Amino acid sequence: MPIVSKATFLAAKFDYVIIGGGTAASVKLSEDPKVTVGVIEAGVDYAGDPAVTIPGMMALNTRNPRYDWEFYTEPQVHVQNRKIQSSRGKGLGGSSMQNFLAFGENLCPINLSADVAKDFAVVPDPSSHGMNVDPKTATRSYSASAYLAPNVERNNLLVLTEAFVLKVRFEKQENNLHRAEAVDLVVDDEQLSVEANKEIILCAGTFQAPQLLEVSGIGNRDLLSNLSIECLIDLPGVGENLQDHMLSPIVVQIDQNMLTVESLRDPEQLKLQQELYDTANVKRWAASATIEASSPEAFVKTPPSALNGIKKQYEIMRTWIDSIHPLGQLLNLNGLFPVLGFIPDPSKRYMTMLAAYIHPLSRGTVHITSKDAQVPPAIQPNYLANPADLDILCKTVKFAYKRSDCEQVTRYVQETMLTVHHPVGAASMMPREDGGVIDPSLLVYGTSNLRVVDCSIIPLEISCNIQTLAYAIGEKAADIIKQTA
Ligand SMILES: Cc1cc2nc3c(=O)[nH]c(=O)nc-3n(C[C@H](O)[C@H](O)[C@H](O)COP(=O)(O)OP(=O)(O)OC[C@H]3O[C@@H](n4cnc5c(N)ncnc54)[C@H](O)[C@@H]3O)c2cc1C
Numbered sequence: 001m002p003i004v005s006k007a008t009f010l011a012a013k014f015d016y017v018i019i020g021g022g023t024a025a026s027v028k029l030s031e032d033p034k035v036t037v038g039v040i041e042a043g044v045d046y047a048g049d050p051a052v053t054i055p056g057m058m059a060l061n062t063r064n065p066r067y068d069w070e071f072y073t074e075p076q077v078h079v080q081n082r083k084i085q086s087s088r089g090k091g092l093g094g095s096s097m098q099n100f101l102a103f104g105e106n107l108c109p110i111n112l113s114a115d116v117a118k119d120f121a122v123v124p125d126p127s128s129h130g131m132n133v134d135p136k137t138a139t140r141s142y143s144a145s146a147y148l149a150p151n152v153e154r155n156n157l158l159v160l161t162e163a164f165v166l167k168v169r170f171e172k173q174e175n176n177l178h179r180a181e182a183v184d185l186v187v188d189d190e191q192l193s194v195e196a197n198k199e200i201i202l203c204a205g206t207f208q209a210p211q212l213l214e215v216s217g218i219g220n221r222d223l224l225s226n227l228s229i230e231c232l233i234d235l236p237g238v239g240e241n242l243q244d245h246m247l248s249p250i251v252v253q254i255d256q257n258m259l260t261v262e263s264l265r266d267p268e269q270l271k272l273q274q275e276l277y278d279t280a281n282v283k284r285w286a287a288s289a290t291i292e293a294s295s296p297e298a299f300v301k302t303p304p305s306a307l308n309g310i311k312k313q314y315e316i317m318r319t320w321i322d323s324i325h326p327l328g329q330l331l332n333l334n335g336l337f338p339v340l341g342f343i344p345d346p347s348k349r350y351m352t353m354l355a356a357y358i359h360p361l362s363r364g365t366v367h368i369t370s371k372d373a374q375v376p377p378a379i380q381p382n383y384l385a386n387p388a389d390l391d392i393l394c395k396t397v398k399f400a401y402k403r404s405d406c407e408q409v410t411r412y413v414q415e416t417m418l419t420v421h422h423p424v425g426a427a428s429m430m431p432r433e434d435g436g437v438i439d440p441s442l443l444v445y446g447t448s449n450l451r452v453v454d455c456s457i458i459p460l461e462i463s464c465n466i467q468t469l470a471y472a473i474g475e476k477a478a479d480i481i482k483q484t485a
Helices: 006-011 027-031 055-061 114-118 143-151 205-215 221-226 261-265 267-278 304-318 387-401 406-416 467-484
Strands: 014-019 037-040 157-160 163-172 178-187 190-202 246-254 289-292 328-333 349-357 365-367 378-380 450-452
Touching: 006 157, 006 190, 014 027, 014 178, 027 037, 027 143, 027 467, 037 190, 055 261, 143 467, 163 190, 163 205, 190 205, 190 467, 205 365, 246 387, 246 406, 261 267, 328 387, 349 387, 387 406
Parallel strands: 014 037, 014 190, 037 157, 190 450
Antiparallel strands: 163 178, 178 190, 246 349, 289 328, 328 349, 365 378
16 A cells, blocks of 8 residues: 555655655656655645546635645736736645646647537547546546556555655765755654665656755755855756746626536535536536647846756747747636636626637746745746737737737736746756756756656746646656666
């Protein structure tokens, strides 16, 4: 049974210690019975919890501290100084446990048909995209259900939940590389340590992976010395190059008789839908939505090496600005998405189009403000800092809304912009001289055995719902590590 008690976990000897039991966490490593793998996860196991497993109930687990780290950005000057709420899943499965289930390699052509609001049961087109819902059980398929649950009998895989990793400890080798020896963690208010014979694998996600690197002494020397942290490896790219997809929601009133997610506020309707869901052939909650579809001052504090990498990214992005690559994405939500300043009439029905922008030029940072990993990092995505981002997001909104008043749309976007929850890039796989943090084999520069395996390593935001990449990273990482073992 992989989920074990603190005593059992501490008594074990591990070849690999994985920090964070989230989407990309490489439990695949334990396919080899000769190695022992220990996974340390801060949250709990949500197997069987309807707020996780029933797709249509997903909204229940965002902004809820039981499931969500509930991060907020620093005030964003280009969107009226608002602090943007940024969810991250806390528990086995990580953000795949709480995401909005859109699963696709690429965007399909935009389709603005309003038919999708007719019912809860929106059937995605499997030829181009889909949702991570198990078609047989109509429950959420996420990394804990797909990777961990089928392997509960493995003796060489142990998982400790409700355990928070505080830092990684290193030993300097003769070849000048640092060897990750152990992690310090806190469980039940007790501070403990777990050693790894071979490797430590950091899978804590885009905000917390760079945080753990910095508190462990890997990062920008100046930043670390300001916080009295000994700098073991001067790696200025840690926490830089943060990118995210962003959106503006457009709410439209629809036919009163259509069923939307708001119907579930009515206890009778909730009961009825629950009964329907529980019957074998009507799985309406299986679907919740379908996909239809810098300014110079921002870089003042960016280390020169990180700027090199960003310039190279812009060269690549330049080739994407053509008539083939989409820059916008429209997601239909069958119900009301909260929009600042809009007071809905409870007797009316609404649907929302989320107009998203997928190739942002703005770059931000995520850095520690304390030596203590339990203090949330400062998240500064610099949303819309590059005027082209504002322009393209406005165009996407205008396309969806068929609205031409430019000034009003610009104000609307600044007032309503939110995150799509796809942060990447703060521990990028790039050359070290370009601000990279890990090499192509996922090893952190300057270390012999610390790898990062999560969405923080993606150097350039791409046009996809990024959980697909998280799974690909986890799979590929297991292959790389097995080959180099
Ligand atoms: C609300 C929301 C909606 C989304 N919707 C979609 C969508 O529809 N489609 C899509 O493709 N993508 C979506 N995403 C994005 C996608 O789910 C994430 O980008 C992806 O799952 C991130 O995977 P990861 O492995 O990088 O990190 P995560 O899956 O977040 O894993 C990180 C894990 O590390 C743990 N952890 C962190 N710090 C510590 C510590 N110090 N000690 C111990 N454990 C720690 C966390 O608890 C977590 O389990 C959404 C994300 C959110 C939050």
